[in-house]
Amino acid sequence: MNALTLWFHKIGSPPTFYRIAGAWAPWLFAIALALGAVALYGGLFVAPRDYQQGDAYRIIFVHVPCAWMGLFAYIFLAVNAFIALVWRIKLSEILAMASAPVGAAFTFITLVSGSLWGKPMWGTYWTWDARLTSELVLLFLYLGVIGLHHAIEDRRQAARAASFLALIGIVNVPIVHFSVNWWNTLHQGSTVRLMGESHITGSMVWPLLVMALATHVWFFASVLARTRVGLLELEGGKDWAREVALADAPRDTVAAHV
């Protein structure tokens, strides 16, 4: 067995991954918080007011990175689901299922922040714009995956069924996006664009990119923390899980639930 395969098998084994994830997750959370704070400062205080939208545009520093993460998390979910179904790797099943609630949360934040921005800008919290609609369908897809995963008793079977649904979903996402675009443009062209006329300037771009980085780091920290819990749940009867539980149960489970 060459070194790469050996490394792959090692990191894929639940006890090793549990240990590595435990070491990484707190640091990733800290980095994400720090980056997020910097980006928020940049976005709320350093970046200039928009000549058209005033201060209301500043919600994009939360909205846009979360929207990117909603899609990124779904791709991460689908890739892991594919690996889980084809090669039956236990870790991928758990990683896929751990990323679903995080992605759903990002999508939800996108919808909420978008509608809060829409009220002063468009005069309404919700409009059946093509983008909003496809984002809503994406949220439903997430909720379907989570719902199916919780509805089946056997954990591994649940993960495989939900993974399968996630793969059907990723075929559906571009179709929904395309059909919704077509549907909306049939009635009327979209009158409001997200970015408006304003060409975005450098002092507005860097907080956005830093925030995007922060949400990515947060995503991985959260997925690692959730994966640790998932591993313990799945491997509850194994020796290593018992050792972990006996070693420092209260502190560890609290940390893992963050």
Place this chain on the structure above:
Amino acid sequence: MKPGSTSAACAALLRRDLTLIWRRRGDALNPILFALIVVALFPLALGPEPENLRRIAAGVVFVALLLSGLLALDTLFRGDYEDGSLEQLVLSPHPLALLLACKIAVHWLTTALPLLIVAPLLAEMLNLPHAVFPVLLAALALATPLLSLIGAVCVALTVGMRRSGMLLALLVLPLYVPVLIFGAGACNAAQAGFPFLAPLLWLGAGLVLALVLAPLACAAALKISLS
């Protein structure tokens, strides 16, 4: 047909499923009644003005048929799962996807086709202009098999769950969105005097794709939930 061949197995399955449904033919009326009642609720909620109803008629008929099909989906595998014959299907030496395609075909014939037949009545109840009827029927003829095929994949994932109704809706409805958009879109375009061929062609393309892929996906999903 040689006994034991795949075609004989498919024929036997078709005959068995049709016989089972014929023995309980009263049940076959339920989707129609459901769709009728749903359509009847809209004038009660929105008021009886024909102008208002005409505008939403095609969409309401589409949604009523979609919901009715959703409720009927549960019966696709329920009985076979409970008496164990579904496991025998999975274990049989014949290609599972083909056998499932037969089951889905029977399901479509017995739940969606009657709905298709009453669709003009539903549209008439909502004062849909008669010129739109052919488009509505064409769109439904393309859309309902597509809905059955997509739904079968999802229902295969929830097979064996005790209360799967709400969950099934959550799984299926996001996948139904494009079908609804194209189907109802074609009718609305026809009603407004726009060209309506493109969405119908898209529906047809989707149906062809689903005819090939959905039975395979359904077989894979069934193997996951019966493992």
